[in-house]
Amino acid sequence: MKAGSNLEKLLRAGEFVATGEIGPPKSCDANVITHAGEMLRNHADAFNLTDNQTAIVRMSSIAAGKILTDMGIDPIIQMTCRDRNRIGLQSDALGAAALGIKNVLCLSGDHQRFGNHPMAKNVWDMDAITLIQTLDGLRKGYFQNGEEIKKCEPPKFFIGCAANPFADPFEFRVTRLEKKVDAGADFVQTQCILDMERFERWMELVRERGLHERCFITAGLMPIKSAKGARYMQKNVAGMMVSDEICERLEKAEDVKAEGVQLVVDQINYIRKNIKGVAGVHIMAVAWEEIIPTIIEKAGLAPRPKVS
Amino acid sequence: MIIANGKPIEEVLKSLEGHKKVAVLGCRGCVTVCLAGGEKEVGILASQIRMAREQAGQPVEVLEGTVERQCDYEYFEQVKDIIEEADAIVSIACGVGVQGVAETFPEKVVYPGLNTMFMGANLNVGVWAERCQGCGNCVLEISGGVCPVARCSKSLMNGPCGGSQNGKCEISKDVDCGWQLIYDRLSKIGRVDSLRNIIPPKDWSTSRDGGPRKLVREDLQLESGK
Ligand code: SF4
Ligand code: SF4
Numbered sequence: 001m002k003a004g005s006n007l008e009k010l011l012r013a014g015e016f017v018a019t020g021e022i023g024p025p026k027s028c029d030a031n032v033i034t035h036a037g038e039m040l041r042n043h044a045d046a047f048n049l050t051d052n053q054t055a056i057v058r059m060s061s062i063a064a065g066k067i068l069t070d071m072g073i074d075p076i077i078q079m080t081c082r083d084r085n086r087i088g089l090q091s092d093a094l095g096a097a098a099l100g101i102k103n104v105l106c107l108s109g110d111h112q113r114f115g116n117h118p119m120a121k122n123v124w125d126m127d128a129i130t131l132i133q134t135l136d137g138l139r140k141g142y143f144q145n146g147e148e149i150k151k152c153e154p155p156k157f158f159i160g161c162a163a164n165p166f167a168d169p170f171e172f173r174v175t176r177l178e179k180k181v182d183a184g185a186d187f188v189q190t191q192c193i194l195d196m197e198r199f200e201r202w203m204e205l206v207r208e209r210g211l212h213e214r215c216f217i218t219a220g221l222m223p224i225k226s227a228k229g230a231r232y233m234q235k236n237v238a239g240m241m242v243s244d245e246i247c248e249r250l251e252k253a254e255d256v257k258a259e260g261v262q263l264v265v266d267q268i269n270y271i272r273k274n275i276k277g278v279a280g281v282h283i284m285a286v287a288w289e290e291i292i293p294t295i296i297e298k299a300g301l302a303p304r305p306k307v308s
Numbered sequence: 309m310i311i312a313n314g315k316p317i318e319e320v321l322k323s324l325e326g327h328k329k330v331a332v333l334g335c336r337g338c339v340t341v342c343l344a345g346g347e348k349e350v351g352i353l354a355s356q357i358r359m360a361r362e363q364a365g366q367p368v369e370v371l372e373g374t375v376e377r378q379c380d381y382e383y384f385e386q387v388k389d390i391i392e393e394a395d396a397i398v399s400i401a402c403g404v405g406v407q408g409v410a411e412t413f414p415e416k417v418v419y420p421g422l423n424t425m426f427m428g429a430n431l432n433v434g435v436w437a438e439r440c441q442g443c444g445n446c447v448l449e450i451s452g453g454v455c456p457v458a459r460c461s462k463s464l465m466n467g468p469c470g471g472s473q474n475g476k477c478e479i480s481k482d483v484d485c486g487w488q489l490i491y492d493r494l495s496k497i498g499r500v501d502s503l504r505n506i507i508p509p510k511d512w513s514t515s516r517d518g519g520p521r522k523l524v525r526e527d528l529q530l531e532s533g534k
Binding site for chain 2: 109128162172
């Protein structure tokens with residue numbers, strides 16, 4: 001056991017996990033987090049708190065994570081390398097650990113060009129891979145510069161990372177995951193799967209290299225509300241792939257929202273039945289968090305298992 | 309070379325408001341090659357200034373001069389006279405040249421006439437692209453001769469990130485993904501396996517992050533006897 005978070009315990013117990021995502025508000029309104037926490041508690045095992053996602057200023061993921069921790073809910077705080085250098089990242093990681101946060105998901109971060117402060121200076125002193133390595137070093141008792149952490153137990157982290165089977169070059173995508181696992185990643189959340197065939201091919205390569213045995217892979221899923229939205233993502237969002245099949249299914253649907261939910265439910269069933277090496281699902285219901293309980297229920301994943 | 313581009317004429321005119329006699333100073337180095345600040349551009353900018361001020365009913369006398377290189381201060385000797393005569397200088401060299409004027413003529417007002425953009429290559433007629441950020445610790449040997457610092461939008465050392473698709477960077481369909489280029493090059497020279505290794509965080513202390521940089525070559529100093 002690396003950190004003993006709810007997520008880690010369930011994964012190590014062999015449970016098929018379900019995680020969700022809560023976007024911190026563009027304000028200091030703590031109620032947004034407590035409200036989401038109350039609504040979603042017990043419907044998923046842990047919740048991502050995004051770190052200024054798409055480079056839009058929001059409440060810090062660590063602060064939001066602390067609010068959830070106080071509610072007895074397991075947070076997964078995201079940390080990107082866009083806004084902080086190795087000094088800031090390590091400092092914040094130590095702070096998160098001091099506040100009782102255990103799961104940290106390391107990301108390179110979206111470029112600020114599409115955010116709400118496109119004139120900002122960016123950092124990228126480190127990248128996702130070296131951030132993982134740095135957190136792994138911290139939990140082994142060393143700072144990035146090799147200095148020892150003294151007078152205190154090292155922080156405990158359950159380290160997560162992202163993997164994007166839909167980006168290019170395809171063959172490199174598994175190598176990249178392998179690098180992240182080598183660096184110390186314990187669990188993985190994939191980019192949302194809207195092209196199951198490609199995900200399956202990627203998983204095949206993952207299994208060939210035995211990576212599913214070296215880390216926990218959770219499949220990223222996203223309920224879509226509108227057919228237009230699906231087409232937009234298909235054409236315009238870098239690093240995403242949306243199959244025509246999915247677009248058409250939504251276009252034909254009478255009740256698109258219901259179809260979007262059913263689609264995710266079908267995906268969960270399909271993955272559990274057919275794809276070996278997937279340890280759980282990560283549901284990214286962006287601005288539609290309230291749908292998570294329905295999805296979990298319909299996919300037969302309720303009630304969520306308890307561990308002590 | 310250093311690539312620069314002319315500032316909008318309105319901006320130049322704004323800075324010259326109130327001046328009666330100005331000197332436009334070009335450079336025969338990089339900015340001549342990238343057609344932004346050579347003798348020809350000095351002539352063009354000088355007439356633009358004259359015409360605009362004439363039309364505005366505030367005529368100005370504009371002197372013209374171009375030196376070998378504004379980054380080698382001894383060349384300013386050639387244009388000393390017009391600089392002394394003018395009450396403001398517009399340097400259309402790169403930022404180094406503008407500062408050269410300021411350092412050499414501490415009592416003179418100097419304005420930049422160009423925006424200095426990057427170190428890059430001339431790819432086509434009228435097209436220049438960034439190739440190096442002068443990080444002071446070149447890593448081109450591991451990246452197949454394609455610079456990750458200058459050509460990846462995030463200067464990542466372990467790319468390509470998850471935003472790379474169809475060879476393009478997540479920031480724009482008009483920007484090549486630097487790491488896709490690195491990947492392709494390493495594939496061609498049979499070294500793609502090296503991407504399997506984790507490249508540690510870069511030492512940025514040799515870059516701008518370490519503070520203003522200076523190079524002193526003692527070997528050359530000894531040789532010249534200075
Ligand atoms: S690695 Fe540094 S020195 Fe080499 S090309 Fe890139 S920025 Fe320039
Ligand atoms: S898409 Fe490519 S160039 Fe753009 S940030 Fe990612 S790795 Fe760098």
